[in-house]
Amino acid sequence: xxxxxxxxxxxxxxxxxxxxxxxxxxxxxxxxxxxxxxxxxxxxxxxxxxxxxxxxxxxxxxxxxxxxxxxxxxxxxxxxxxxxxxxxxxxxxxxxxxxxxxxxxxxxxxxxxxxxxxxxxxxxxxxxxxxxxxxxxxxxxxx
Amino acid sequence: xxxxxxxxxxxxxxxxxxxxxxxxxxxxxxxxxxxxxxxxxxxxxxxxxxxxxxxxxxxxxxxxxxxxxxxxxxxxxxxxxxxxxxxxxxxxxxxxxxxxxxxxxxxxxxxxxxxxxxxxxxxxxxxxxxxxxxxxxx
Numbered sequence: 001x002x003x004x005x006x007x008x009x010x011x012x013x014x015x016x017x018x019x020x021x022x023x024x025x026x027x028x029x030x031x032x033x034x035x036x037x038x039x040x041x042x043x044x045x046x047x048x049x050x051x052x053x054x055x056x057x058x059x060x061x062x063x064x065x066x067x068x069x070x071x072x073x074x075x076x077x078x079x080x081x082x083x084x085x086x087x088x089x090x091x092x093x094x095x096x097x098x099x100x101x102x103x104x105x106x107x108x109x110x111x112x113x114x115x116x117x118x119x120x121x122x123x124x125x126x127x128x129x130x131x132x133x134x135x136x137x138x139x140x141x142x143x
Numbered sequence: 144x145x146x147x148x149x150x151x152x153x154x155x156x157x158x159x160x161x162x163x164x165x166x167x168x169x170x171x172x173x174x175x176x177x178x179x180x181x182x183x184x185x186x187x188x189x190x191x192x193x194x195x196x197x198x199x200x201x202x203x204x205x206x207x208x209x210x211x212x213x214x215x216x217x218x219x220x221x222x223x224x225x226x227x228x229x230x231x232x233x234x235x236x237x238x239x240x241x242x243x244x245x246x247x248x249x250x251x252x253x254x255x256x257x258x259x260x261x262x263x264x265x266x267x268x269x270x271x272x273x274x275x276x277x278x279x280x281x
Contacts (some may be wrong), residue, residue, distance in 0.1 A: 036248025
């Protein structure tokens with residue numbers, strides 16, 4: 001049985017999150033910087049009346065910053081009771097992925113990506129990296 | 144709330160927390176900074192020496208060189224002035240707390256909307272410039 005996933009791009013890689021965890025996609029202009037917050041937090045934005053912290057995935061993943069483009073999106077996700085936004089280069093597609101198509105990431109990737117990548121799916125020659133949402137939004141901060 | 148600018152961002156503080164707002168001249172003296180802590184200067188105000196904390200430096204926004212106004216609060220009976228770039232206004236707003244742990248930081252009390260659709264941070268100045276007291280006490 002396939003499940004819907006929202007996919008987004010960061011650099012030249014495609015990533016996937018289960019659509020069930022995604023509340024909505026927002027365009028991104030700027031965020032209100034929060035002094036004292038972790039460096040990977042771009043700030044807070046107001047979306048649909050809600051204050052949402054935005055994680056800059058480029059900073060989180062150790063990728064170089066890019067100039068602002070109109071393609072940038074905030075993928076607003078819900079993890080348990082927490083709601084957070086992931087700032088990505090672009091997000092357009094929703095794809096159906098079979099959970100059976102996901103493999104455990106190669107050990108090298110797992111180590112290099114510090115556990116942010118849970119699994120890899122290869123569908124029709126395209127690779128999708130399934131991200132670990134609780135880890136990305138700092139599950140260690142929840143306690 | 145009083146709103147003010149510091150660096151490229153605006154901030155707000157509850158009116159009740161502010162004892163006085165005054166124009167910042169260049170007559171503040173720089174203090175020796177032996178033990179680290181907040182970078183503070185000292186200013187003679189109403190017959191007493193008042194520490195001036197640069198909010199821009201305290202929040203790691205800028206070097207505080209453009210600060211022209213000072214907001215005075217009282218902590219444990221002692222006045223402390225926070226230097227900011229300029230005042231923006233005074234308005235009635237609703238403050239919402241920032242619940243997510245990603246954006247919980249000292250001195251950040253919540254956020255509000257000043258009408259531009261963008262969140263403006265509400266500061267708790269009592270939680271900032273804490274290094275000043277340690278320096279004064281040592």
